[in-house]
């Protein structure tokens with residue numbers, strides 16, 4: 001199938017379907033007529049086999065308490081092994097209803113009130129809330145930023161860990177919104193620091209499958225031939241990859257038996273570990289049959305990014321389009337051309353875009369905005385046109 005055929009078949013109108021992204025524009029942005037480029041899901045229907053599997057299961061008509069079939073673990077492990085050298089044992093896997101819920105559970109299971117948890121900013125805003133709203137101490141270290149490229153500041157990370165007696169590092173890999181797919185070498189450096197100071201790593205790898213060009217994703221548990229595996233808890237889901245976020249279902253992967261025992265004790269106290277039936281059915285079908293659909297989606301994201309970057313570099317060179325190695329969420333650095341107090345007026349009122357604002361991800365990132373590129377290229381073209389036109393009006 002060529003790209004146009006994919007777009008013809010899979011791009012859908014989402015307005016009027018009770019989706020956050022379009023139907024909440026009025027309540028969240030005060031304007032229902034914006035081009036919605038904020039929340040991280042897609043305008044694409046998920047792959048046919050997922051829909052078919054859900055229809056089949058739905059026709060059965062009973063949605064009682066359910067378990068996860070043995071085949072699920074095999075299909076999930078096969079996906080992880082063939083893509084990321086991470087074959088899974090069934091006893092390493094538990095489930096949660098979303099990765100953010102998973103982070104909250106890890107915070108409760110493995111830290112005490114007041115303990116310090118580290119995040120690298122700018123980062124997905126629930127990472128901040130899940131620490132502060134649960135009575136833990138939030139420690140932030142800014143990523144280093146150089147002309148559209150983010151990297152980790154190892155010295156600052158180690159200093160913050162030591163000075164604050166950090167107990168848990170909540171890592172985002174690939175990183176939203178920095179757009180980085182951490183290389184194995186980068187992961188090794190940060191994991192080594194955590195090991196040195198006995199910091200437990202919770203690695204949110206929900207964006208693992210969205211990698212562009214030749215940027216290979218390495219799970220933290222696989223870095224350096226698994227050397228850090230016993231101090232890493234991996235959270236993942238098929239939800240970003242296959243546009244399933246409305247069916248909350250995600251994975252908690254713990255290879256270390258002692259840590260798993262702590263988690264299981266916590267989970268039994270929680271008394272809430274049942275799975276979402278349709279989430280299980282959809283995930284299994286996606287991992288079994290979704291490779292080709294995913295290739296098409298990645299092509300669309302890659303082309304959308306390339307169009308955005310080249311056009312803005314050419315026609316609006318004062319905007320820095322940040323690197324996008326992974327995720328479909330790209331940051332634009334507007335600081336050279338838009339006054340920091342006027343970002344909303346420029347991007348929303350003039351360019352007519354609903355975006356995520358840089359300061360949502362970290363206090364030092366006012367002047368950045370995040371755009372979602374997992375969408376119809378027509379929206380990306382319109383967004384770019386609006387930005388270029390508005391900038392030339394300003395000049």
Ligand SMILES: Cc1ncc(COP(=O)(O)O)c(C=O)c1O
Pocket residue numbers: 040097098099100101124172176204206207237239245250
């Ligand atoms: C890094 C990251 N983690 C978690 C989530 C949300 O995951 P869930 O809906 O499974 O809680 C997102 C959504 O954008 C995300 O970017």
